[in-house]
Amino acid sequence: MTAVRTDDDAFEALFTSEYGRVVGIANRVLADQHEAEDVAQEVFIDFHRLHSASADYAPAWLHRAAAHASLNRLRGARRRQKREFAQAIEEGERTLDPQKQVEMDEDRRRVREALGRMAPKPAAVLVLRASGLSYAEVAQALGVGISQIGTLLRRAEETLRKEVTRGTSS
Amino acid sequence: MAHLADGTLRRMVDDPDAKVGADAAHLESCAECQARFEAVSDDARSISALLAVPEARVDVGRAFATVMGAPQARPALGLRLPFFRPSARPLTLAFVAAVAAAALVVVAFAANGFFFKPTTVKTVPITVADIEALSQLANYGTLTWTKQPELQATTSAADAAAIAGGLQPPVVAKLPAGVSTTVTYGGMSEAQATFTFSAAKAAASAAAQGKTLPTMPAEMDGATLTITVGPAVGEVYGNLSNPANGADTNTINLPQLIVARSAAPQATATKVSLTQFEDYILAQPGISDQLKNAIKAIGDPSTTLLIPVPVQYATSAQVTVQGVEGVALGDNTGVGSGVVWVKNGSVYVVAGSIKQSDALDIANNLK
Numbered sequence: 152m153t154a155v156r157t158d159d160d161a162f163e164a165l166f167t168s169e170y171g172r173v174v175g176i177a178n179r180v181l182a183d184q185h186e187a188e189d190v191a192q193e194v195f196i197d198f199h200r201l202h203s204a205s206a207d208y209a210p211a212w213l214h215r216a217a218a219h220a221s222l223n224r225l226r227g228a229r230r231r232q233k234r235e236f237a238q239a240i241e242e243g244e245r246t247l248d249p250q251k252q253v254e255m256d257e258d259r260r261r262v263r264e265a266l267g268r269m270a271p272k273p274a275a276v277l278v279l280r281a282s283g284l285s286y287a288e289v290a291q292a293l294g295v296g297i298s299q300i301g302t303l304l305r306r307a308e309e310t311l312r313k314e315v316t317r318g319t320s321s
Numbered sequence: 322m323a324h325l326a327d328g329t330l331r332r333m334v335d336d337p338d339a340k341v342g343a344d345a346a347h348l349e350s351c352a353e354c355q356a357r358f359e360a361v362s363d364d365a366r367s368i369s370a371l372l373a374v375p376e377a378r379v380d381v382g383r384a385f386a387t388v389m390g391a392p393q394a395r396p397a398l399g400l401r402l403p404f405f406r407p408s409a410r411p412l413t414l415a416f417v418a419a420v421a422a423a424a425l426v427v428v429a430f431a432a433n434g435f436f437f438k439p440t441t442v443k444t445v446p447i448t449v450a451d452i453e454a455l456s457q458l459a460n461y462g463t464l465t466w467t468k469q470p471e472l473q474a475t476t477s478a479a480d481a482a483a484i485a486g487g488l489q490p491p492v493v494a495k496l497p498a499g500v501s502t503t504v505t506y507g508g509m510s511e512a513q514a515t516f517t518f519s520a521a522k523a524a525a526s527a528a529a530q531g532k533t534l535p536t537m538p539a540e541m542d543g544a545t546l547t548i549t550v551g552p553a554v555g556e557v558y559g560n561l562s563n564p565a566n567g568a569d570t571n572t573i574n575l576p577q578l579i580v581a582r583s584a585a586p587q588a589t590a591t592k593v594s595l596t597q598f599e600d601y602i603l604a605q606p607g608i609s610d611q612l613k614n615a616i617k618a619i620g621d622p623s624t625t626l627l628i629p630v631p632v633q634y635a636t637s638a639q640v641t642v643q644g645v646e647g648v649a650l651g652d653n654t655g656v657g658s659g660v661v662w663v664k665n666g667s668v669y670v671v672a673g674s675i676k677q678s679d680a681l682d683i684a685n686n687l688k
Contacts, residue, residue: 163385166381166384166385166388167381167385170379170381170384170385171377171379171381174377174379175376175377178374178376178377179372179374182374184375184377184378187377188377188379188384191384192384192387192388192391195388196388196391199388208674258371259374262371262372277368277372278372280335281368281369281372286332286335286336298328299328300328300332301326301327301328301329301330301331301332302326302327302328302331303328304328304331304365305327305328305330305331305361305364306327308331308364308365308368309364311368311371312364312367312368315371
């Protein structure tokens, strides 16, 4: 029974160290804390179902899954977005003046739509890096060499900029 | 010197330490690269502003309690894939149990008629919710090992073959770089598990969940489904030794590569046909339409071994391996990939924490 307890201990330690970051990644994509926590908890449940918390790849797996699961949810949930952004703003930025809030709301909506239109890998590079992961951590999560991250990031930024502009003009 | 690449410039924006050596000297002296650096830098700033969100404030303790309290946090089918989850228990025995449990579910789907022996493989997309729904089948009857799997790790291929009734372990022609040459052989005798359906248990578990059972075929009560797996042989590359105290799972290395060959699984049913079993399982509440359709769409189910693929996290592709149709799982990230195919009555698996291209290469050169 020692092994079982050790396994659960390892999972708790992993959860404590990574939960905040996993929520952060999902929140970066969804701009909604409640939705982000939902995604994060699903990701941990899925992980716990099949993987050992002491596996070397555990953090990388969680980061990648958080990015993909939240991007999937973003794509599937465009209709709900207006409500979600309104909620995020209400909770996060009551102090801003109304005009600025409207602009920020509009920017966020456009950028999330643009993210949802991007291919999964470049979208994930952007989201993981913006969530504060180092180049090495982004590389591990996406299974690419660290030397490729600069190039991937640059291309992804160009794509996102074009997508946001496209969203504005259409 | 040529102009700096976009990726190099982008990295310089994030990491001042990247501005060193010849690259830094070039940037210093090249007006064109300086202008590009400014543009890259501006883009990075504006994208960062676009992606900004109010920081999430989390209560980790409460979230942990929620996750541990979720019924889904318990392993599907009562066990975890030991390939991914090393424990102090013998890795391989648990692996056999997992394979047998998966085979039970998968074969029940795939079979048509009273007897099933696959000659090819196909994938079906499966979601976590589907796995949950399938694992409820354990409440519908009893599962017993009519022939216990006997598994032994050996140091030689010949010893492993002897345990597996003469089935020879496959030989890897060339290991990819970075994979340990430490090899452990394993052999497993033929094993047989029988699932006996109980109408009373099924009704009770449905009632406990406030659900109604779908209409049951007349002879379903007491019907049995018998799955035979193995014999099987294989080899595991990488250091499998447990730590001396047997408790610290952190020090167990995950196998880098598993190569295995097993006699194709077989299934037989009594009282009802395997098709009736399949229809009844698919009629259970909780099974997604997507999964139902995928299973119904498989061409000749009596000869096809279905490999469930979790749609969220794994990708799969049809590939040609050794001249037959196979399935490749995973990707080129090196986190995990595998190839499965059926040839001459044996199921072959090559899997590990390797790139898919390496897995395919090993598979094609397996002797």
